[in-house]
Amino acid sequence: MNVFVVNCGSSSLKYQLIDSVSEQVIAKGLCERIGIDGRLTHKPTGKKEVVKEVAMPDHKVAVSYVLEALTDSENGVIKDLSAIDAVGHRIVHGGEKFANSVVINDEVMAAIEECNDLAPLHNPANLIGISACKALMPNVPMVAVFDTAFHQTMPKEAYLYGIPYDYYEQFKVRKYGFHGTSHSFVSKRLLEIIGKENQDSKVIICHLGNGSSVTAVKNGKSVDTSMGFTPLDGLIMGTRSGSIDPAVVQFLANKLERSLDEVITILNKKSGVEGISGVSSDFRDLDAASMEGNERATTALNMFAYRAAQYVGSYVASMNGVDAIAFTAGIGENNSKMRKAICDYLGYLGITINEEANAVRGEEICISTADSKVAVYVIPTNEELAIARETVALVLLFSDQPNPVNTKGTGF
Numbered sequence: 001m002n003v004f005v006v007n008c009g010s011s012s013l014k015y016q017l018i019d020s021v022s023e024q025v026i027a028k029g030l031c032e033r034i035g036i037d038g039r040l041t042h043k044p045t046g047k048k049e050v051v052k053e054v055a056m057p058d059h060k061v062a063v064s065y066v067l068e069a070l071t072d073s074e075n076g077v078i079k080d081l082s083a084i085d086a087v088g089h090r091i092v093h094g095g096e097k098f099a100n101s102v103v104i105n106d107e108v109m110a111a112i113e114e115c116n117d118l119a120p121l122h123n124p125a126n127l128i129g130i131s132a133c134k135a136l137m138p139n140v141p142m143v144a145v146f147d148t149a150f151h152q153t154m155p156k157e158a159y160l161y162g163i164p165y166d167y168y169e170q171f172k173v174r175k176y177g178f179h180g181t182s183h184s185f186v187s188k189r190l191l192e193i194i195g196k197e198n199q200d201s202k203v204i205i206c207h208l209g210n211g212s213s214v215t216a217v218k219n220g221k222s223v224d225t226s227m228g229f230t231p232l233d234g235l236i237m238g239t240r241s242g243s244i245d246p247a248v249v250q251f252l253a254n255k256l257e258r259s260l261d262e263v264i265t266i267l268n269k270k271s272g273v274e275g276i277s278g279v280s281s282d283f284r285d286l287d288a289a290s291m292e293g294n295e296r297a298t299t300a301l302n303m304f305a306y307r308a309a310q311y312v313g314s315y316v317a318s319m320n321g322v323d324a325i326a327f328t329a330g331i332g333e334n335n336s337k338m339r340k341a342i343c344d345y346l347g348y349l350g351i352t353i354n355e356e357a358n359a360v361r362g363e364e365i366c367i368s369t370a371d372s373k374v375a376v377y378v379i380p381t382n383e384e385l386a387i388a389r390e391t392v393a394l395v396l397l398f399s400d401q402p403n404p405v406n407t408k409g410t411g412f
């Protein structure tokens with residue numbers, strides 16, 4: 001089965017075409033500046049990359065260029081659109097409505113729209129992506145895979161905020177958590193590696209990238225996570241502040257004579273390690289600056305490690321123990337110094353790191369020593385493959401129905 005995986009942003013569209021049997025990427029690419037001017041970067045596996053500057057007034061036009069590129073006689077990878085068997089859409093927010101992936105129908109689209117309030121920048125773009133694909137591939141089954149779904153298993157004590165209960169009931173103000181596809185993918189793999197898929201288990205996943213979050217996974221289910229109502233909460237990130245005292249927002253609005261919206265934008269876009277260091281949001285730049293003696297870059301890196309270790313420690317307490325920890329995403333997979341700095345805080349758990357294994361980059365590996373009390377792994381994440389797997393599972397599950405309708409999902 002060939003699965004077209006789509007990830008729509010407000011002015012962008014990332015895609016991959018994946019062969020679900022070999023799990024190989026057949027082609028991938030990106031449309032940028034949709035609604036502004038438009039650029040398509042198409043990377044067919046084994047063929048030359050194609051970059052096209054073409055007008056993309058909306059997502060439907062962008063999708064049409066992608067489908068044209070996929071079926072192009074020279075640089076294409078499939079003969080025609082009949083070779084696309086299913087489409088998997090990444091959806092940022094499923095609110096409390098979606099605890100699993102679902103086959104998309106009108107009812108599902110309406111329910112996603114009801115969550116627009118919770119992710120005003122992302123969900124509308126995701127819906128536009130679905131409509132664009134439906135218009136061009138009306139008979140191809142489509143599946144929605146939610147960033148929030150994996151965390152719907154959190155207990156109330158973890159997801160409620162200490163604010164009047166009415167606000168939860170009326171407005172659904174609560175912790176949702178994000179990066180769910182990645183946390184689910186990596187935790188499943190970690191449980192497979194440590195042989196605890198069907199046993200009592202406690203693992204912690206550190207998804208450390210430009211956006212970062214830590215998740216506690218007990219018996220295969222998310223029981224707490226560091227991102228909250230929005231992806232601004234939790235760890236210090238590339239440009240996001242992570243958790244701060246909420247009173248700071250009003251204090252800064254007054255001092256800077258800015259609106260609350262503007263301060264939240266500062267916390268999202270001008271804060272984090274970039275805001276602290278004044279250098280960059282990219283950890284490679286921070287490492288280089290720190291090596292050259294830039295103190296603020298060093299402070300930013302130290303803050304990141306400290307906060308990550310705090311979350312790991314708090315989740316060990318939440319679960320009353322931990323069997324294994326996994327690092328994933330750009331920093332988690334590639335930055336051995338950061339992994340070591342975080343693990344250095346965790347000596348009290350009996351964690352010891354094998355420096356040689358920790359120096360290996362970007363591949364699945366155990367980085368703890370044989371006598372470490374808790375096993376520590378690097379496990380590369382692959383959100384697109386996770387979306388493709390979910391899509392195939394759902395499409396196969398409902399393939400005997402003429403019009404696949406499922407609002408409950410797979411229970412994955």
Ligand code: AMP
Nearest residue numbers: 209210211281282283284329330331334
């Ligand atoms: P992500 O959002 O998962 O793409 O992660 C972005 C972060 O990962 C950046 O801060 C990069 O410094 C870091 N990163 C990504 N790739 C590498 C690499 N090959 N080597 C070192 N750091 C990397």
